């Protein structure tokens with residue numbers, strides 16, 4: 114079966130919903146195709162104790178403020194899932210799920226989106242598939258030899274799975290710090306980071322990151338020097354569990370090890386630590402394999418963009434993967450503006 118519409122949005126997480134909101138306001142005919150069975154994108158799969166590093170007021174999508182979660186300064190992931198489910202109902206966004214896109218192809222004047230539920234032909238496509246689905250693990254020597262358990266952030270659920278074990282947590286970003294704090298009481302833990310972790314001052318939260326992103330956006334808009342993106346800050350927000358573990362002296366970082374062996378990790382000076390499990394909190398890459406038929410990827414796997422529009426395929430926009438598709442576009446509050454700009458550009462193209 115082949116359907117026709119003006120715009121196909123691939124991905125029904127926060128980025129796909131935000132652009133859906135603007136497409137709806139502009140009166141365009143569109144569908145959102147989402148591989149998950151339920152609303153909420155990646156937020157459905159995070160670990161149990163995860164809390165946003167930004168308060169609700171700084172975590173809202175266009176048009177609808179995120180309600181405060183009773184008694185919580187920083188909402189949890191379940192609250193975000195509830196908010197996103199409500200958002201797509203409220204704005205009657207045409208989300209089809211579960212529908213997985215396998216490829217986007219050029220088809221004369223149109224783009225053809227192949228899925229496991231038939232094909233859609235459209236004048237424009239917005240890819241908003243996120244990064245959670247492509248966990249990144251560094252190529253550390255000896256990784257295949259390690260006999261213990263290895264998992265990535267995406268597979269971590271909570272400390273219950275590791276009680277009493279020797280666990281190595283790798284990664285000095287917010288995920289690494291939060292998971293290290295989560296495990297601090299129940300495990301014999303080693304937290305390993307590439308450079309000494311940098312904690313934001315306790316009275317500063319995710320708002321500071323967004324303010325930096327706003328300053329950057331203004332600088333870019335006004336043609337001034339780039340002030341750097343949210344990711345370049347790389348600082349850890351001292352959300353309450355992280356702060357507590359740090360203050361209790363349970364969150365001390367060691368430098369990165371140079372290899373693994375069968376039973377643990379080995380540092381450059383030959384010192385070793387035995388481990389039952391290694392948790393890699395080492396980040397993600399954009400999930401872009403469905404765009405391979407268009408042949409657009411450059412070095413580092415990125416597709417060249419001007420704003421959100423692909424430079425080499427102007428009928429394609431990318432939204433939400435990181436600063437290269439708009440400052441802070443991989444955050445709840447940050448995706449609204451690039452989503453609006455993408456929808457406007459597409460409206461001008463298809464009308």
Ligand code: FAD
Nearest residue numbers: 124126127128148154155165166213214242243433444445
């Ligand atoms: P996703 O939520 O991943 O949604 C993409 C959707 O596309 C998914 O439903 C997926 O199934 C679907 N999809 C993928 N491939 C296909 C395909 N081929 N066909 C069809 N559908 C497909 N941001 C904040 O603002 N505040 C925070 O505190 C915060 N904390 C974070 C903590 C962690 C641990 C992480 C990892 C991220 C955090 N972020 C935070 C960043 C960001 O808000 C999330 O990563 C968010 O999930 C990104 O939304 P998205 O819509 O771009 O992608």
